[in-house]
Amino acid sequence: LRESSLSGRTISIGAAYLNSLKTSIATFDFNTAFARLFELVGRHPGRELQGLIGFFYPTYGYLALPIASGMNANGGIQYDAWVASLFCYTPCVILFWIAFVSSIRRKKISHLVAFVLIAYLVFTNFAYYFFYAFTGDGYGRWYIVLVPIIIYYACQELDRLKEEPKWVPISGAATSLFLATLTWILCIVVLKDKTFETSLTTYWVTRYSVPSVVNGHSTLWIVYFQLGMDLAVSFILLFVKKRAILLKTLGGIVIFETILWGNMSFAYMGTWNYNGWNGGVEYRNDVTEAFSKINSFDGNAFYRAFVEGMPENNAQEVFDFNGTSNFHSLFNYDVNQLALYSHMNRHEYQSTAYEQTYYNKSWSAFYGNKRIGADVAFNIKYYGVKREGYGDWENCNVNPEISKYLNTDNVPWDSTLVYGDASMKVRVYRSSLVDENSFGHAVDELYKENRDPSSTYVDDFYSGNSSTYETFNEINRNEEVYTKGAIVKDEDVDALLSEGFAFSSAPAKSSLLKSVSLKKTIYRHEDTNFLGFSSKDNKTYGPAYFLNHSESKRNTGVSYVPDYETVVFTPSDGSKYFNSDPSGAYFSFLYNFSNLTKTRIYLIGDYTDDNGKTYEDQLLSYDYNTMTAYQSRKVGGASSADVFGFYPKGRVKYICLNAKPSDYSNPGKENEAASISSSYGLYVANRSDVEEFYNKYKSENYALKDVEYSTNKATFSSNFDSKKVVVTTLGYDAGWKVFAHFEDGSSKECQTLKLDGGFVGFIAPQGKVSYVMKYQTPYLKEGAILASLAVLSLATYAVARFIYQVKKKEKELA
Structure with a gap:
């Protein structure tokens, strides 16, 4: 769902600030207008100083500035999105201030007005909110628009330096050195050992480290080094008279600083351990090689992939596949409701600022799972399973005969x-x-979303703050709806009714999955670990061995011993099996994961081969890495129910939990270090029923055929017996257009829809039709026209100015 990220928030704190400013001016409330126009940057002394720090001192990483970094409760660096760098290397910093003194000397009023305007933008809230008004909190990244201006202003002075009176470069260099020193002093006086009360909802820094400390190392040397560089460059500018030597020297300094600070950024904050980065060398190489091969033969298809144990937020970009593990940073807000329907994201919450309510939306979402309804909707075509290394029966069973047939992944x-x-x-x-x-x-x-008018997110398919079991039911129901139906935005309902489509009420629950009550038993098997390895005779008997060779068992308890106790769930009604289909089932298992409940989950039961022979008490399905990655990277507040999908290949008797000792401290045989989640539950569907349900939508009367996909374009065909609503697997964005081409040579644009809260949908005609689906950035043409007019205006001004200067010189010479 990262195909595009153009849609933003309808209102944020930045928009609230601008609305307040606009209203105060329109109502002649000049006191409020003045307060808004000259408000402290981010309402925070640290942010107010960041312009000075970022200009006079080089950064050494992407999280914080060197002489004053935000400090979290543990003494580490706290990220603040407002922070940015304005450092344009020492020669430009010195030349900038020399140019400033020169502008005063030459009475360049336009320069001084521009200087005052830039100072206003840097040291007040306006620009931080203006440039990012609809994307959330304030950001210092807008500084990028100032960098070329600073460099241009400095380079102009370099061309003029030889003509300046000696006092001008001396005064400018002295001003630069004084302000750099003053910046350091202000950080000590204003920020060091101070605590600030929280004022905004996000990225608020309550304490600063002055100077910054990274991995136990102080960055105070950067202060002294930079002040020394200021002195050195000032002397060079004052005493090196030959232009060729001066240019080479200054160029060498810039090269030196580029290399130095580029490497310092990596040394302090930008390096990862090669052996551990993105899962380690072996994992990283295997995943990269796997998808390199897959992409070579599957390059024209659109699909997503899921890989267990995804180690980093954006690891799929490293491994070059379209993943579902997260939508970090490039999250498209037009798919936010879909993310809520599957509880991949938390809903927005309201905050108040500048007398206006605004919404804080999460800008990332996380799925990283194997739930059948979501996987079909997302078009998960490939699954990567991380090797666990847990024994001889990984990807097989101890019985060599059955290991030929039964895949336990x-x-x-x-x-x-x-x-x-x-x-x-x-x-x-x-x-x-x-x-x-x-x-x-x-x-x-088709289902109406029926949005609650008092909410921005509650509707018939997302209830908001629901209980764990209500959420469990909601996930199962919604992810089934993605296949058999489509959730339609309220504003599109009338258009579909006019096309002859009818609407159904939202189903109360899944029609495919059936709830099964669970009975819990804890088995103690001190001499047999979870692999079935017996320390008595040093033999491995298999995963179900402990059931009949346990020292004890109990039905009560909220914790258990990792490895040497196993929590077993069986049907509470006494049934032998959870499912009746000997070929398998789909299990939707609720088990809330935390650092205290982390565990392996595996299913044991009877497998029947193609010849009708049954093998009892075999491992049918195993997972661990899916849940642990999910637990560490799920979005806080997104779901009160952690729901995982399992695909056992047989009739399941036991659902087993056995914790890894390595996940817990002091996990000895007597230490019940692992907790049992108080929230667990199960929905089951027989494999035959599941396949019948999903295969229906692969038939010619439902599926899109002859699909070819490339960036921003897809072609496909259909042959439906009637006009139908189609839902694609693409994340919605207003730029997608669908064009239908008929056998008689005619064509038309199909109405596109946002379905299921975030998929691109459209109305497909009856009969044999081919389609072209294209993406075009909304308002691209209008933007191109405005940009062209701006460039034309600038070029006209430049030509007119050039002609004026030429004529002026001709007059002077005459």
Whole structure:
């Protein structure tokens, strides 16, 4: 859902600030207008000083400035999005102030007005909110527009330096050195050992480290080094008279500083341990190689992939595949409701500033799961399984005969291994749930979202602050709806009614999945670990061995011993199996994960081969890395229910939890270090029912065929028996357009829709139709016209000024 990120927030604190300013001016409330116009940057002394710090001192990383960095409760660096660098290297800093003195000497009023305006923008709130009014909090990144101005102003002075009276460069250099020293003094006086009360909702820094301390190392040397550089460059500008030597010397200094500060940025904040970065060398190489091969033969299809244990926020970009693990940074707000429907994101909350309510939306969302309804909707075509290294029966069972048939990796049944084997760090499977070129399908049902008028996010499919079990039901219901139906925005309902479509009421629950009550038993097997390895005779008997060889068992307790106790869930009604289909089932398992409840989850039961032979008490499905990655990277407040999908290939008897000792401190045989989540539950559907349900939408009367996809364009066809609403797997953005081409040579644009809170949908005609789907940036033409007019105006001004200067010189010579 990262295909585009053009949509923003309808209102943010920046917009609230600008609205307040506009209203105060319109109502002649000049006191309020003055207060807004000259408000402290970010309402924070540290942010007020950042312009000085960022201009006079080089940065050494992307999180904080060197002589005053935000400090968290643990003494580490606290990120502040307002912080940015204005440092243009020492020669430009010195020349800038020499040019300032020169402008005063030459009475260049226009220069001084520009200087005052820039100082106003840097040291008041206006620019920080103006440039980012609809994207959230204030940002210092707008400084980028000042950098070329500073460099241009400094270079003009360099050309003029030889003509200046000697006192001008001396005064400018002295001013620069004085202000750099004053900046350091102000940081000590204003920020050092001070605590600030929280004023804004995000990125608020309550304490500063002055100077900054990174990984236990002080950056005070940067202050002394930079002041020394200021002195050195000042002497060079004052005493080196030959222009050629001066230019080479200044150029050498800039090169030196570029190398120095570029490396310092990495040394302090920009390096990762090569052996551990993005899962380590073996994991990283395997995933990269796997998707390099997959992309070579699957390059014209649109699909997503899921890889267990995704180690970093944007790791899929490193590995070059379209993932679902997160929508960090480039989150498209037009898919926010979809993210809420699957509880991948928290809903926005209201804050008040400048007498106006605004909404704080989360700018990232996280899925990273294997739930069947979401995976089909997202078109998850490949699953990467991270090798666990837990014993002889990884990806198999102890019984060598059954290991030939039964894959225990938690991937959809009949998925095909396309990369790797049991010995490799990553194995990649081609999913059996989606077609080769799946891109979208027609739906049977349409549902109104029925947005609550008093809320910006509550509707019939997202209730907001629901309980754990209500959320569990909501996830299962919604992710089934993604396939059989489409949730339609309220403003599009009338248009679809006029096209002859009917609407159904929102279903109360999933029609495919059935709730199963669970009975909990804790088995103690001190002489047998979870692999079934017995320390008595040094043999491995398999994962179900402990059931009949346990020292004790109990039905109560909220914690257990990692590795040497196993929590087992069975049907509470006494049934032998959770499912009746011998070929398998889909399990939607609720188990809330935290650092205290982290565990392996695996399913044991009976497997029946193609010849009808049944193997009892086999490992049918295993997972660990999916849950641990989810637990560490899920969005806070997104869901009160952690729901995981499992695909056992047989009839399941036992759902087992066995914690890893390495996940807990002091995990000895007597220490019940692992807690049992108080929130657990189960929905089950037989494999035959699941496949019948999803296969329907792969048929010719539903599926889009002949799909070819490239960046910003897709072509496909359909042959429907009637006009239908189609939902694609693309994340919605207003720039997508769909054009239908008919057999008689005619064509028309199809009405596009935002469906299910965030997928591109459209109305498809009856019969054989081919389509071209294109993306064009909204308002691109209008923006190009305005930009062209601006360039033309600037060029006209430059030519007119040039002609004026030429004629002026001709007059002077005459």
